[in-house]
Amino acid sequence: MEIKRINSGPRWSDATVINGTAYFVEVAEDETADMRSQIRQVLAQADDSLATVNSDKSRIVAVTIYVTDFANFAILNEEWEAWLPQGCAPSRACVKAELADPNYLVEIAFIAAVV
Amino acid sequence: MEIKRINSGPRWSDATVINGTAYFVEVAEDETADMRSQIRQVLAQADDSLATVNSDKSRIVAVTIYVTDFANFAILNEEWEAWLPQGCAPSRACVKAELADPNYLVEIAFIAAVV
Amino acid sequence: MEIKRINSGPRWSDATVINGTAYFVEVAEDETADMRSQIRQVLAQADDSLATVNSDKSRIVAVTIYVTDFANFAILNEEWEAWLPQGCAPSRACVKAELADPNYLVEIAFIAAVV
Numbered sequence: 140m141e142i143k144r145i146n147s148g149p150r151w152s153d154a155t156v157i158n159g160t161a162y163f164v165e166v167a168e169d170e171t172a173d174m175r176s177q178i179r180q181v182l183a184q185a186d187d188s189l190a191t192v193n194s195d196k197s198r199i200v201a202v203t204i205y206v207t208d209f210a211n212f213a214i215l216n217e218e219w220e221a222w223l224p225q226g227c228a229p230s231r232a233c234v235k236a237e238l239a240d241p242n243y244l245v246e247i248a249f250i251a252a253v254v
Numbered sequence: 255m256e257i258k259r260i261n262s263g264p265r266w267s268d269a270t271v272i273n274g275t276a277y278f279v280e281v282a283e284d285e286t287a288d289m290r291s292q293i294r295q296v297l298a299q300a301d302d303s304l305a306t307v308n309s310d311k312s313r314i315v316a317v318t319i320y321v322t323d324f325a326n327f328a329i330l331n332e333e334w335e336a337w338l339p340q341g342c343a344p345s346r347a348c349v350k351a352e353l354a355d356p357n358y359l360v361e362i363a364f365i366a367a368v369v
Numbered sequence: 370m371e372i373k374r375i376n377s378g379p380r381w382s383d384a385t386v387i388n389g390t391a392y393f394v395e396v397a398e399d400e401t402a403d404m405r406s407q408i409r410q411v412l413a414q415a416d417d418s419l420a421t422v423n424s425d426k427s428r429i430v431a432v433t434i435y436v437t438d439f440a441n442f443a444i445l446n447e448e449w450e451a452w453l454p455q456g457c458a459p460s461r462a463c464v465k466a467e468l469a470d471p472n473y474l475v476e477i478a479f480i481a482a483v484v
Contacts, residue, residue: 140389140482140483140484142428142430142482144456144457144458147456147457147458148458149450149453149455149458150446150449150450150453150458150461151458151459151460151461152458152459152460153460154460155430155431155459155460156430157389157390157430157482158273158388158389158390158482159255159272159273160272160273160275160390162430162431162459162460162480163460164460164461164462198257200257200270200271200272200277201270201277201363201365203318203363203433203462205462205464209352209354212354216265219265220264220265223264223265225264226259226262227259227262228259228262228263228264228265228266228267229266229267229270229277230266230267230268230269230270230277230278230279230363231265231266231279232279232318232320232361232363233353233354234320234351234352234353234354234361235351235352235353236351236464236465236466237439237464237465238463238464238465239439239442239463239464246462246464248431248433248460248462250277250431252255252257252272252273253255254255273388274370274387274388275387275388275390313372315372315385315386315387315392316385316392316478316480318433318478324467324469327469331380334380335379335380338379338380340379341374341377342374342377343374343377343378343379343380343381343382344381344382344385344392345381345382345383345384345385345392345393345394345478346380346381346394347394347433347435347476347478348468348469349435349466349467349468349469349476350466350467350468351466365392367370367372367387367388368370369370
């Protein structure tokens with residue numbers, strides 16, 4: 140089975156694809172920003188990652204959302220719902236966890252179907 | 255590739271399926287219950303979700319279990335082992351994490367094969 | 370769809386495979402060891418698990434890394450980069466979480482393509 144890797148570095152690839160299924164993980168590029176900016180960055184970066192694997196936000200099937208503080212949960216959900224096309228919500232787990240950079244407020248792991 | 259979504263809401267779908275692989279996440283519907291009740295609810299809800307995607311508990315391939323307190327680990331394992339058919343155990347990660355509702359004691363993300 | 374399970378026990382299987390995709394989770398067999406030893410054990414055990422499903426470390430597509438303390442992050446990354454073949458990095462999420470055994474310092478959930 141062919142494996143496709145996008146921007147493969149020493150620690151991770153920006154996205155991988157096997158068998159029509161894409162895997163990618165996003166944290167905000169500007170990690171000094173507040174929660175609303177970070178979640179918007181994460182979702183915009185997800186749009187870009189999806190485009191690189193020939194998919195889009197209507198084709199996400201599962202996400203795991205890690206937030207560092209549930210005080211940010213309302214902002215997360217507001218931006219998430221605004222971003223997601225109607226009728227296209229994935230399966231979703233959401234838990235609290237500290238992230239690799241103490242400035243990160245949210246990290247999302249995505250699984251999506253390639254067109 | 256066709257994507258199937260069960261009960262798609264604004265934030266998540268109850269289950270999604272691509273390419274013969276189903277994804278769904280469960281937390282107890284009655285989140286005021288104790289651990290034994292919550293894990294039983296989660297597993298019964300998983301039975302229902304599996305049925306909606308034309309699968310069953312003998313066809314789970316991977317789970318991620320989030321518990322809020324490892325003091326509940328023995329109860330989790332007892333109910334888990336009682337529920338799982340012999341010879342059908344999935345790959346399993348289990349970690350401690352706070353969950354979106356402070357009453358939740360356990361959340362399980364499932365990946366299963368569709369028949 | 371056929372499901373393959375390696376060493377299926379009452380709680381988990383050491384690995385599962387559907388549709389050319391393998392799932393497995395590793396923690397160090399000697400959990401009294403320090404971080405460098407634990408991550409090396411985890412990666413060596415991953416080599417073994419990959420071999421049992423007819424895959425290898427050049428074919429991993431996604432990992433979720435749980436560490437109990439980001440003070441161990443540098444050691445994790447050092448061993449991870451040394452182990453991973455060039456150009457073969459998976460998608461990677463990394464979060465802090467307490468694990469089932471208080472001695473465990475790292476747990477990794479892998480998704481890999483079978484040859």
